[in-house]
Amino acid sequence: MERVYNFNAGPSAMPLSVLQTVQRDFLDFNHTGMSIVEISHRSAAYQELQADTIALLKKVMRIPVGYHIVFLQGGGSMQFLMHGANFLKRRGAYVNTGVWATKAMEAAAFFGPIYEAASGKKEDFGRIPEIDAIHLQNDTDYLYITSNNTIYGTEWQQYPHLGLPLICDASSDFLARPVHVADFDLLYAGVQKNVGPAGAVVAIIKDTLLQQARTDIPVMLQYRTFVEHDSTYNTPPVFAIYFVNQVLHWIDRNGGLTAMEIRNRQKAAIVYDAIDRSNGFYRGHAAVDSRSLMNVTFRLATPELEKAFVAAGAARRLIGLKGHRSLGGCRASIYNAVTVEACEVLAEFMDEFRKRR
Numbered sequence: 001m002e003r004v005y006n007f008n009a010g011p012s013a014m015p016l017s018v019l020q021t022v023q024r025d026f027l028d029f030n031h032t033g034m035s036i037v038e039i040s041h042r043s044a045a046y047q048e049l050q051a052d053t054i055a056l057l058k059k060v061m062r063i064p065v066g067y068h069i070v071f072l073q074g075g076g077s078m079q080f081l082m083h084g085a086n087f088l089k090r091r092g093a094y095v096n097t098g099v100w101a102t103k104a105m106e107a108a109a110f111f112g113p114i115y116e117a118a119s120g121k122k123e124d125f126g127r128i129p130e131i132d133a134i135h136l137q138n139d140t141d142y143l144y145i146t147s148n149n150t151i152y153g154t155e156w157q158q159y160p161h162l163g164l165p166l167i168c169d170a171s172s173d174f175l176a177r178p179v180h181v182a183d184f185d186l187l188y189a190g191v192q193k194n195v196g197p198a199g200a201v202v203a204i205i206k207d208t209l210l211q212q213a214r215t216d217i218p219v220m221l222q223y224r225t226f227v228e229h230d231s232t233y234n235t236p237p238v239f240a241i242y243f244v245n246q247v248l249h250w251i252d253r254n255g256g257l258t259a260m261e262i263r264n265r266q267k268a269a270i271v272y273d274a275i276d277r278s279n280g281f282y283r284g285h286a287a288v289d290s291r292s293l294m295n296v297t298f299r300l301a302t303p304e305l306e307k308a309f310v311a312a313g314a315a316r317r318l319i320g321l322k323g324h325r326s327l328g329g330c331r332a333s334i335y336n337a338v339t340v341e342a343c344e345v346l347a348e349f350m351d352e353f354r355k356r357r
């Protein structure tokens, strides 16, 4: 079997060595004589795995004291409502950077008043709003942002520090580069973009914010429940957490987040350069100062040409180049596990396709 060059947006490419380890160890987890999916989440073997995962995450992200790390289910979309259920008391402020931010606003609005503190809508979400353009109202509980906008290929380069608790959906750039965790009060990520299979969410919550969480909501919606029960109030998604553990070891072995960022910048430069040298044959959707390291979005002259591009790519084993259905165009997602070589092959293909047309 020959593996393809995988540019899927999520679920997406995973490190080959991790896939091989998972396959090798699948029938016998840690000398238990059982698979990871066959053991109790109350067993010592699982408890050790989860503790190791949290310790590794603290190490890799340099998470300071005063933060809790929990594993949750329901994907990024459950967090769209869970953050509101817990922390929306007076008003929630949102920076609207596209579909995912809008969904978070809609879900949180169920629990109280919310407003758009800034929006990139006028520019087709091709640019992250300037921090100066964020307008906060009185009695605002928190500011909510989406660090990387998977669909549009935009990413915050600097985060807003406006004296309010900062809540961030980092689903599509989690562990792609170092972040200063102390700047955030709640940072969450569905793991299926950059760090594992679908099924688990990692949430990093500052204790001071957790203390303010509402208690008049269902137990399963409270972050407190998962903190107090160490993510095992009910059965956690053990396989996904196990996989995340393996990916964290891979990141740690490969130089941590600093090395991830260097490699991700190198990869992104390779693909963006193919756009920039094309004399408008490929038109990047994101403004240059908002470009994502994870999702490179671009258009060709017509939808027909885009279709031909995606098909010609697939014929060369370049998979997943079709843009999100809400935006159209093309997109190459180049998460941590996508190799430099894959980006070089893509850039070569882009040059070649352009010359042929």
Ligand SMILES: *Cc1c(COP(=O)(O)O)cnc(C)c1O
Residues within 6 Å of the ligand: 010, 074, 075, 076, 077, 078, 100, 146, 148, 149, 150, 169, 170, 171, 172, 190, 193
């Ligand atoms: C994919 C994605 C989501 C949605 O995740 P689900 O797990 O499918 O609910 C949310 N936010 C961002 C930024 C995403 O990229």
